[in-house]
Amino acid sequence: MxxxxxxxxxxxxxxxxxxxxxxxxxxxxxxxxxxxxxxxxxxxxxxxxxxxxxxxxxxxxxxxxxxxxxxxxxxxxxxxxxxxxxxxxxxxxxxxxxxxxxxxxxxxxxxxxxxxxxxxxxxxxxxxxxxxxxxxxxxxxxxxxxPGVLSNPPRERVSSFWKENTEILRTVQPEHDVNRHIVEVHYDILCIKDDKIVQRIKEIHPMRxxxxxxxxxxxxxxxxxxxxxxxxxxxxxxxxxxxxxxxxxxxxx
Structure with a gap:
């Protein structure tokens, strides 16, 4: 998948x-x-x-x-x-x-x-x-x-988006494996409508x-x-x- x-x-x-x-x-x-x-x-x-x-x-x-x-x-x-x-x-x-x-x-x-x-x-x-x-x-x-990743390692980021009347919060949390030259990027996405979480998406994207x-x-x-x-x-x-x-x-x- x-x-x-x-x-x-x-x-x-x-x-x-x-x-x-x-x-x-x-x-x-x-x-x-x-x-x-x-x-x-x-x-x-x-x-x-x-x-x-x-x-x-x-x-x-x-x-x-x-x-x-x-x-x-x-x-x-x-x-x-x-x-x-x-x-x-x-x-x-x-x-x-x-x-x-x-x-x-x-x-x-x-x-x-x-x-x-x-x-x-x-x-x-x-x-x-x-x-x-x-x-x-x-x-x-x-x-x-x-060299760029090693000199300036990735950091956690939180972003907010809107789709019609739904707010979408995306948290990006990196986990750095220096020995393997890989950063696992953890995405946690919350879809919020009328102050309620209506959907949550979690994915991990390993990046070399x-x-x-x-x-x-x-x-x-x-x-x-x-x-x-x-x-x-x-x-x-x-x-x-x-x-x-x-x-x-x-x-x-």
Whole structure:
């Protein structure tokens, strides 16, 4: 079962301020810099409710979205229908999917690779992606950065949201396992209506933070070379110790 099965219905509310347009433009800028040719087709892995995939589709690209969560895919398909966009959203696991076709680029946005907490899961994911790229194709993904997490460990956060006449309180409590390079993110979500708790959702999302050298080694082992590693949403800057989110660009060899 996906960790997002219960979280999915509130996902777009929680991330309503996420700038999908800026992130999609950033990815395209990276492909223009590092791709061997124009990128016309994109596979978006861990597509969630379709924010990135639908934006690229609006730009005229051929896009397919893949996710483990059926609930997320239901939301994505509903959005596509409302926007009158023909875009396939399919169920699949990044570690072992096989679509029988290749793409100019593959993306895994919003720390999808950090959800691969075992080394073998990371390697399996990279092999699956590699099967769907021609030599020179790109795999672009953001992840939690090891130096950033260690220098500025995650802390408890409480946020309040409103959906119609219901208040939604989200408490995020991290548990850090330094030896395993994993932060278990505990979500406790209370839905409150007329001063009464009408729903409670609890989920645990284990997140692995990654280091430049290990990703370079994993890439080499699975048929890639790392061509870029930079702070997320930055084009030219080099990675700094306190950068929490990092963007990796791998090229299929």
């Amino acid at each position: 996906s960790v997002f099965e219960n979280y999915a219905d509130l996902y777009d509310l929680f991330y309503s301020d996420k700038d999908y347009r800026a992130e999609c433009d950033y990815v395209i800028d990276l492909t223009e810099k590092y791709s061997k040719g124009p990128v016309r087709s994109i596979l978006d892995i861990g597509c969630g409710t379709g924010g990135h995939a639908l934006t690229w589709a609006q730009d005229g690209l051929q896009v397919m979205g893949l996710d483990r969560s059926i609930k997320m895919l239901i939301h994505a398909r509903k959005k596509a229908e409302e926007m009158k966009i023909s875009l396939p959203f399919v169920e699949g696991d990044i570690r072992d999917f096989d679509l029988g076709k290749k793409f100019d680029a593959v993306t895994a946005m919003f720390a999808v690779m950090s959800y691969q907490t075992y080394t073998e899961d990371i390697l399996s994911s990279l092999r699956s992606v590699r099967r769907h790229l021609e030599p020179g194709g790109l795999f672009l993904f953001d992840a939690w950065s090891g 933070y990654l280091f430049h050298r290990e990703v370079a080694d994993y890439a080499e082992e699975t048929g890639f070379e790392m061509v870029a590693c930079k702070p997320f949403m930055k084009q030219e800057e080099t990675l700094r110790v306190n950068d929490w989110n990092v963007m990796f660009v791998l090229k299929a060899v």
